[in-house]
Amino acid sequence: MSSLRTLAESLGLSVTTVSRALDGYPDVSRKTRERVTAAAEAAGYRPNAAARRLRRGSAEIVTLVLPTAQGRFNEPLYIELMRAMGEPFAKAGYDLTLMASPPGEDELRTYRRLVEGRRTDGLIVVRTRPQDPRIEYLLGTDFPFVVMGRTSAQPGIFPFVDGDGEQGFADATAHLIGLGHKRIAHVASPANLNYALFRRAGYERAMTAAGLTPRVVETEPDEDGGFEAGRFLLPTADHPTAVLCGTDRIAMGVMRAVRAAGLNVPHDVSVIGHDNLPASTYSDPPLTTMELPITETGARLAEMLLARIEGASPEGMQEVRPLRFIQRGSTAPPKL
Amino acid sequence: MSSLRTLAESLGLSVTTVSRALDGYPDVSRKTRERVTAAAEAAGYRPNAAARRLRRGSAEIVTLVLPTAQGRFNEPLYIELMRAMGEPFAKAGYDLTLMASPPGEDELRTYRRLVEGRRTDGLIVVRTRPQDPRIEYLLGTDFPFVVMGRTSAQPGIFPFVDGDGEQGFADATAHLIGLGHKRIAHVASPANLNYALFRRAGYERAMTAAGLTPRVVETEPDEDGGFEAGRFLLPTADHPTAVLCGTDRIAMGVMRAVRAAGLNVPHDVSVIGHDNLPASTYSDPPLTTMELPITETGARLAEMLLARIEGASPEGMQEVRPLRFIQRGSTAPPKL
DNA sequence: GAAACCTTCCAAAACGATTTGGATAAGCCA
DNA sequence: TGGCTTATCCAAATCGTTTTGGAAGGTTTC
Incomplete structure (x- = not known):
């Protein structure tokens, strides 16, 4: 409704002066500035975003594109991430x-729309894959983006923060070994998810180092996948006494399978997950798990993205952080 | 990079013609149109969103503002809702x-920014309160919005879709009574959440109709709240044999409290929730619950919002839908 | 008292698309 | 041939800001 022009006319001033008064330029007298801000307040003036964007060439928006289709993913994690990043971005x-996008072909189209239509000033990429077409595309532009997670091999350097899944899973495996477990299985997410590779490698490293034989089952990273994997692993007499799961949701499914097999967690089978989902605190038993502390991660990612938008080089913006291990009730020494 | 102007120059055409060719106007020859679209494709031309918005006066965006601060809310629900609405909106x-916003004063500021800065064309309001300042504000403008949920008393008519919590909770209570329960408690969400009032009313209606005494405990709508309520209700000898919970997350907490009291779900205490969260399928036992079918709700809300954006009147856009009852393992007849 | 400086304001030019209101040329009819 | 359509194209205005490059008038400096 109220534009700069109407406001200026009602004040008997030029559009320029009103604009500069509101932006706090020093070349407008205190008296005028006060008159202008009062009038703007009274009229409920709010600059038209499109006009300002067109002129400034910046959208004042950053976007997290959430791939969301097959099954529900770790959404609470991303909402949490949004919350962690919200304040630093608002301050700037x-x-x-957040935009939800079906993965696949359409996903790249979404990115192109956002980038090439200048619909946003920066992107947060999540749920990376080892070869990630989104990142390949973004590296080809000079568009600012940050990544939660990593890729395996990408020709180019970009800012990311990721948890050290390799070390974290090695440590968790060592923890289980320390409790006395020998038959430890790993239920892994599909290898087309980048984190799955690191976690598996950590598990295998720790097992091999202890002279134990790794046993890996790959499955969908959700409760159903975990349940299936559990049903596959548990029936035999020499079933694993501990299962290290790629995600909490897998772990939930595995625990259900353990119960379905008439066994007990953690007495017969210990279970460990990753993500520290809200539900994991309240499962029965509460799930032992690990996490990348999300608040600090979000804050750091926001910082990086803002720096990139300001034109900073992405060098030195690669961070692999230790995971926080959270000991709860789903782990115990093996029976006898 | 590539603007209409550069494109036009490279083709030896006017900006007008190029624009109209791309928009499919009939006053440009087939040959020219083909030449233009080919060149646009080759140059990777994508119209500048800000410019188009400024001129068209529409942002081509609709926004769901998610209040998110104290504790994690039912985020999966809203991501699911986004998914349900995504396609109809994309098609249009x-x-x-989605924008996350801290509730309270700042939340209204977020709405004002979006509405008055024309940053979006329509809003989806969720997590309504009985007296909702956001809705009051929006009713004062003629800005298009739809609501998932209702308010108690608001001077004005606006589009909404809500589950019939009153009937749903009455039915659930009747179901428990039919199983033979007599001491049935209700753990309610705080009364400043609108749905809490309806659910409580339904519970009380069914109890009273059966000549039973309602017993209501109010608590925070999360696992901790449920746990606290459970610890309050369960220790006595004549504890409830069934607990009807305002939300699944409350129910999770209650179930944990039941176990903590050395009791069994559903043998000693039946538990019912509401929301049908992903985690509820995989809890032990799986939770009996109910839900507003989200896909249809999202589709309908999208339809309504698009109609409002087109200028349709909000009359007849009020829908209270029956809840779907999902019987799982957390309910059983009372012991003896 | 003239030159150099502030202070305060503003006209006009962007930004990149869409749309209005013709202009030009070719085709058609009588 | 002249008048009337029709098919194709385009110049210029517009959306609402921000920003550039002064201009006008008053002050200070020497």
């Missing part, structure tokens, strides 16, 4: 928005 | 975005 004058 | 040329 950016709206943080 | 709108990007659907």
Whole structure:
């Protein structure tokens, strides 16, 4: 409704002066500035976002694109991430928005729309794959983006923060070995998810180092996948006494399978997950798990993205952080 | 990079013609149109969103503002809702975005920014309160919005879809009574959440109709709240044999409290929730619950919002839908 | 008292698309 | 041939800001 022009006319000033008064330029007298801000307040003036964006060439928006299709993913994690990033971005004058996008072909189209239509000033990429077409595409532009997670091999350097899944899973495996477990299985997420590779490698490293034989089952990273894997692993007499799961949701499914097999967690089978989902605190028993502390991660990612938008080089913006191990009730020494 | 102007120059055409060719106007020859679209394709031309918005006066965006601060809310629900609405909006040329906002004063500011800065074309309001300042504000503008949920008393008519919590909780209570339960408690969400009032009313209606005494405990709508309520209700000898919970997350907490009291679900205490969260399928035992079918709800809300954006009147856009009852393992007849 | 400086304001030019209101040329009819 | 359509194209205005490059008038400096 109220534009700069109407406001200026009602004040008997030029559009320029009103604009500069509101932006706090020093070349407008205190008296005028006060008159202008009062009038703007009274009229409920709010600059038209499109006009300002067109002129400034910046959208004042950063976007997290959430791939979401087959099954529900770790959404609470991403909402949490949004919350962690919200404040730093708001402080810098950016709206943080989330867009859900079906993965695959359409996903790249979404990115192109956002980038080439200048619909956003920066992107947060999540749920990386070892070869990630989104990142390949973004590296080909000079568009600012940050990544939660990593890729395996990508020709180019970009900012990311990731948990040290390799070390974390090695440590968790060592923890189980320390409890006395020998038959430890790993239920892994599909290898087309990048984190799955690291976690598996850590598990295998620790097992081999202890002279134990790794046993890996690959499955969908959700409760059903975990349940299936559990049903596959548990029936035999020499079933694993501990199962290290790629994600909490897999772990939930495995625990259900353990119960379905008439066994007990953690007495017969210990279970460990990863993500520290809200539900994991309240499962029966509460799930032993690990996590990348999300608040600090979000804050750091926001910082990086803002720096990139300001034109900073991505060098030195690669961080692999230790995971936090959370000991709860789903792990115990093996029976006898 | 590539603008209409550069494209036009490279083709030896006017900006007008190029624009109209790409928009499929009939006053440009087939040959020219083909030449233009080919060149646009080759140059990777994508219209500048800000410019188009400024001129068209539409942002091509609709926004769901998610209040998110104290504790994690039912995020999976809202991501699911986004997914349900994504396609109809995409088909109509709108990007659907989610913005997280701290509730309270700042929340209204977020709404004002979006509405008055024309940053979006339509809003989806969720997590309604009985007196909802966001809705009051929006009713004062003529800005298009739809609501998932209802308010108690609001001077004005607006589009909404809500589950019939009153009937649903009455039915669930009747179901428990039919199983033979007499001491049935209700753990309610705080009364400043609108749905809490309806659910409680339904519970009380069914109890009273059966000549039973309602017993209501109010608590925070999360696992901790449920746990606290459970610890309060369960220790006595004449503890409830069934607990009807305002949300699944409350129910999770209650189930944990039941176990902590050395009792069994459902043998000693039946538990019912509401929301049908992903985790509820995989809890032990799986939770009996109910839900507002989210896909249809999202589709209908999208339809309504698009109609409102087109200028349709909000009359007849009020829908209270029956809840779907999902019987799982957390309910059984009372012991003896 | 003239030159150099502030202070305060503003006209006009962007930004990149869409849309209005013709202009030009070719085809058609009588 | 002249008048009337029709088919194709385009110049210029517009959306609402921000920003550039002064201009006008008053002050200070020497």
